[in-house]
Amino acid sequence: MIYRPLGSTGIDVPVIALGTVKIGRNQSVKYPRPFDLPSDDEVIELLRTAQEAGINLIDTAPAYGSSEQRIGEILHKVGDKDDWLISTKAGESFENGTSGFDFTPEAIRASVERSLQRLRRDVLDLVLVHSDGNDLDVLASGALDTLITCRDLGMIRACGLSGKTIEGGIAALDAGADALMVTNKHANDGELPVIKHAHQLQRGVLIKKALNSGHLADQPNAAKLSIRHSLDTPGVSSLVIGTLSPDRLRQNAAAAVQS
Numbered sequence: 001m002i003y004r005p006l007g008s009t010g011i012d013v014p015v016i017a018l019g020t021v022k023i024g025r026n027q028s029v030k031y032p033r034p035f036d037l038p039s040d041d042e043v044i045e046l047l048r049t050a051q052e053a054g055i056n057l058i059d060t061a062p063a064y065g066s067s068e069q070r071i072g073e074i075l076h077k078v079g080d081k082d083d084w085l086i087s088t089k090a091g092e093s094f095e096n097g098t099s100g101f102d103f104t105p106e107a108i109r110a111s112v113e114r115s116l117q118r119l120r121r122d123v124l125d126l127v128l129v130h131s132d133g134n135d136l137d138v139l140a141s142g143a144l145d146t147l148i149t150c151r152d153l154g155m156i157r158a159c160g161l162s163g164k165t166i167e168g169g170i171a172a173l174d175a176g177a178d179a180l181m182v183t184n185k186h187a188n189d190g191e192l193p194v195i196k197h198a199h200q201l202q203r204g205v206l207i208k209k210a211l212n213s214g215h216l217a218d219q220p221n222a223a224k225l226s227i228r229h230s231l232d233t234p235g236v237s238s239l240v241i242g243t244l245s246p247d248r249l250r251q252n253a254a255a256a257v258q259s
Contacts, residue, residue, distance in 0.1 A: 001054025007204035017057035019242030024067030061089035089130035135168020169194030179204030199235025
């Protein structure tokens with residue numbers, strides 16, 4: 001596995017990270033076909049496969065249903081939990097089949113504290129504001145400022161925004177975000193200006209939806225092209241790709257290290 005700096009955070013991340021929506025949530029998702037939540041044994045097998053491939057970054061969120069809780073309960077069964085890097089989010093939750101958003105400073109701080117508890121960590125490696133798409137309004141609410149305070153208090157190592165707009169991404173960087181999560185894929189470079197700005201400021205960039213929310217999973221050549229396209233974009237630190245298939249996880253890892 002190849003590792004890259006997450007901006008200037010001092011954290012090195014694998015170029016492929018494991019997304020874990022499917023570990024905790026199968027309702028109101030945009031994947032091409034329905035799926036059952038995996039058993040604990042299946043999650044352990046997936047994590048062991050990630051470990052064998054050199055993938056030690058797990059991306060989760062309160063919006064991913066029971067994902068945080070399950071990772072916290074299972075991770076110690078797959079080697080030393082401190083060998084893993086955890087990226088999570090704050091601002092969106094998913095309870096009783098419904099998403100809810102709260103970007104007030106009080107809610108963001110409480111979300112960080114819950115994530116620490118659920119994930120059984122003393123410190124979270126990265127926490128991102130989980131924007132609802134109204135990025136500038138979300139930033140104006142003080143959500144990112146609260147994460148910066150949590151970082152300064154030692155609760156988290158780095159913070160930033162998982163946003164949906166160019167304006168929001170650039171504003172978050174200018175406000176002190178250590179890293180961003182943005183959309184980038186072979187057929188859509190719409191947020192490239194954000195990646196360029198992050199690169200200029202030496203901030204980290206995680207890519208979401210590189211495989212179009214799973215729609216390229218059954219197209220190996222297209223998936224490989226999309227992975228290579230994002231990783232060849234200057235400034236990109238890592239691609240967050242979710243899967244429940246150990247074989248596909250191996251394929252993604254192989255595509256990431258091929259020139």
